[in-house]
Amino acid sequence: MLGKDPKKQIVKYRESQCTLKRLIMRRNRYKLIVFALVLVYVYHFFGVGDYVQSKNFDSDFNYPLNVDIRPIVQAILDGQKPNVKPINYYPYKFLSNYRQCSVVNKPDLVIIVKSAIDHFGHRDAIRKTYGKPHVQGYNVKTFFFLGVDNASSDVQKNITKEMTEFKDIIQMSFRDSYFNNTIKTVMSFRWIFQHCAEAQHYLFTDDDMYISVQNLLKYVSDVTTASERDGILFAGYVFKSAPQRFRSSKWRVSLEEYPWDKWPPYVTAGAYVVSNKAMKMLYVGSLFVKHFRFDDIYLGIVAKKMGIVPTHCPHFHFYKKPYEREVYSDVIASHGYSNHDELIRVWNEQNAL
DSSP states (O other), X not given: OOOOOHHHHHHHHHHHHHHHHHXXXXXXXXXXXXXXXXXXXXXXHTTHHHHHHOBXXXXXXXXXXXXXXXXXXXXXXXXXXXXXXXXXXXXXXXXXXXXXXXXXXXXXXXXXXXXXTXXXXXXXHHHHTTTXXXXXXXXXXXXXXXXXXXXXXXXXXXXXXXXHHHOOEEEEEEEOOGGGHHHHHHHHXXXXXXXXXXXXXXXXXXXXXXXXXXXXHHHHHHHXXXXXXXXXXXXXXXXXXXXXXXXXXXXXXXXTTOOBSSOOOEEEEEEEEEEHHHHHHHHHHHTTSOOOSSHHHHHHHHXXXXXXXXXXXXXXXXXXXXXXXXXXXXXXXXXXXXXHHHHHHHHHHHHTO
16 A cells, blocks of 8 residues: 655645634634624613713703703792793693682692593592591592593593592593603692692502501601701602613613713602692793603602702602501501502501501
């Protein structure tokens, strides 16, 4: 057998080594491409660029209207004509206005329930519990604020019957949906500003909350006696957090919508209480503050521009507080009461103590 040519073997070996190197380089190139694509995806999906490019809230916050709105608001509250035009007046109407607050018998507390249009059971349970008109000598009034559904729908027909029977529903002419909650909130402020502006305090709440009116009245009495800031109170569960930039998040906020790196302190929308003076300042202030789709954050922005500092009250619970008879003795509000029977049972048990 003839021996192999050493030179050819060397050439073949070198060629195989070159081929191997090319394969390794190609594979590494693919890895780099995949890694780069993953980085781009992560950068985009998690909104990294938005976080990096966010403005500093503490030094650069200038949410529109970018002027000091406090003297403008005060002029309006003093009955003067402002020299600046409002930028945020919603063009919607009140479709029902059955019962206005009595000027003679001024309410101590008005409860404003932000209710979904088809939550008939929620409203019925509230009327049987914390929505009752009298609490230990206090004059309390409750109103439900709703948007609209299709005028010919069965839901709207039932709403019309409910309004006729109870006369406690204020319906407004915008579509009832989650992202219209700011409109619902500000329109409810407008209604009480125009028709029920003499109450001492106002409780705003969602229709799936447990509320203790007795504990609330005790709290506002204690705060008023101790240190209410010049009659200004805006209290509840206060959050200090930052915008979510994740692309998939229901609560994603773009830089175009809100370019700052954190929110002003805000009271979660589930339940909060405002004094008479704070109610008027927040409503008139909202006329000069650009709309924002999350209602609790929007009120936080208005409060920031009005110089109102939200007060954190630990007796307002953002999450559902597990029920125990003794534990609930100081609870003012707790989320998570979509079960009507549970709300009625807990409320009755607490009010029997």
